[in-house]
Amino acid sequence: MNKNLYEKIYSIKNIILAWKKARKRKTKKQYVKDFEENIAYNLKVLHDELKNQTYTPKPLQTFILRDPKTRKISKSEFRDRVVHHAIVNVLEPIFDKIFIYDSCANRKGKGNLFAIKRFELFKGKITNNLKLEAFCLKADIKHYFEEINHKILINAIRRKIKDNRVIWLIKRILEFGERRGKITYYLDRKGIPLGNLTSQFFANIYLHEIDFFIKHKLKCRYYIRYVDDFIIINKSKLQLELYKKEINNFLKEKLELELHPDKSKISSLSNGIDFVGFRIFYYHRLLRKRNIKNMRSRIKLFNEGEISNEKLDKILQGWISYAKWSNSYKLVRKLLINF
Numbered sequence: 001m002n003k004n005l006y007e008k009i010y011s012i013k014n015i016i017l018a019w020k021k022a023r024k025r026k027t028k029k030q031y032v033k034d035f036e037e038n039i040a041y042n043l044k045v046l047h048d049e050l051k052n053q054t055y056t057p058k059p060l061q062t063f064i065l066r067d068p069k070t071r072k073i074s075k076s077e078f079r080d081r082v083v084h085h086a087i088v089n090v091l092e093p094i095f096d097k098i099f100i101y102d103s104c105a106n107r108k109g110k111g112n113l114f115a116i117k118r119f120e121l122f123k124g125k126i127t128n129n130l131k132l133e134a135f136c137l138k139a140d141i142k143h144y145f146e147e148i149n150h151k152i153l154i155n156a157i158r159r160k161i162k163d164n165r166v167i168w169l170i171k172r173i174l175e176f177g178e179r180r181g182k183i184t185y186y187l188d189r190k191g192i193p194l195g196n197l198t199s200q201f202f203a204n205i206y207l208h209e210i211d212f213f214i215k216h217k218l219k220c221r222y223y224i225r226y227v228d229d230f231i232i233i234n235k236s237k238l239q240l241e242l243y244k245k246e247i248n249n250f251l252k253e254k255l256e257l258e259l260h261p262d263k264s265k266i267s268s269l270s271n272g273i274d275f276v277g278f279r280i281f282y283y284h285r286l287l288r289k290r291n292i293k294n295m296r297s298r299i300k301l302f303n304e305g306e307i308s309n310e311k312l313d314k315i316l317q318g319w320i321s322y323a324k325w326s327n328s329y330k331l332v333r334k335l336l337i338n339f
Helices: 006-010 014-025 030-036 039-051 078-096 112-126 152-156 164-174 197-217 237-255 289-303 309-323 327-338
Strands: 060-066 070-075 135-138 178-179 182-188 223-224 229-234 265-268 273-275 278-280 285-286
Touching: 006 039, 006 078, 006 164, 014 039, 014 078, 014 112, 030 039, 030 078, 039 078, 060 197, 070 178, 078 164, 112 223, 112 273, 112 278, 135 237, 135 273, 152 197, 152 223, 197 223, 197 237, 223 289, 229 237, 229 273, 237 265, 289 309, 289 327, 309 327
Parallel strands: none
Antiparallel strands: 060 070, 135 229, 135 265, 178 182, 223 229, 273 278, 278 285
């Protein structure tokens, strides 16, 4: 099964496609311009390194992002991002077939708005069109990207991928180096960097195990996952308590993960549920305060000259499209008028 995929990854055709995807919406970045000064040569070098298995990723550039939640983002060099796209181009169609329908993050045709639609559908079904009370387990996996076990991830990939050269390349990506000053620190066995395309893809492979357990072993009909956040809706609060305990046990035993004790709670749907940037009530949706605060901070950065007019325009267009899914018209209008 899928024994000769490596040739597809390093093929010139796939490398060119990967480069086009990696440069999308980034053509004005200096690192893209530098890479494209000698584009034919640079792509040929990547092709040869992958073919001969001499490819080594460059150390990651790490920085702290506050939006307003503090996150450590690890940024790969552009040439390595091309390789990430080359891998995902070939492997994603294979794994996407086995993912559950309601795994919503980082998949074609899905996303946070897809997750919202599914939530509304499930909410209507479980409450008989809002006539009955129901409860929701809103769960978050503690330190997810930092705790992913490389061996468990590789074993999950091996179930579908038998080409050992592909496994070799994935291990090269996982054993990334983080540069701090002049020193490069290499991590092994645990953790994947937040910010890489491959990390987003590997995250779905890793948590497919819990998706399968919840949907097919626990038989939870109304389950949605978005990266490391997931919700289960049920008529019984007690049943959700039992699910929560079983899920946490499964995570610890099979994936060496655990639910975040403070962020994994059961509450009535009528109280509103925080999910994918919205607080969802029975009859309306509001933008989360953090989402609004984030947009205000972007505008502040623009006023201080830290963000260009062009960049803010793109941010605003995307945010307004997103905000339309909430019942926050007056708030959005006020923010834009003040701006």
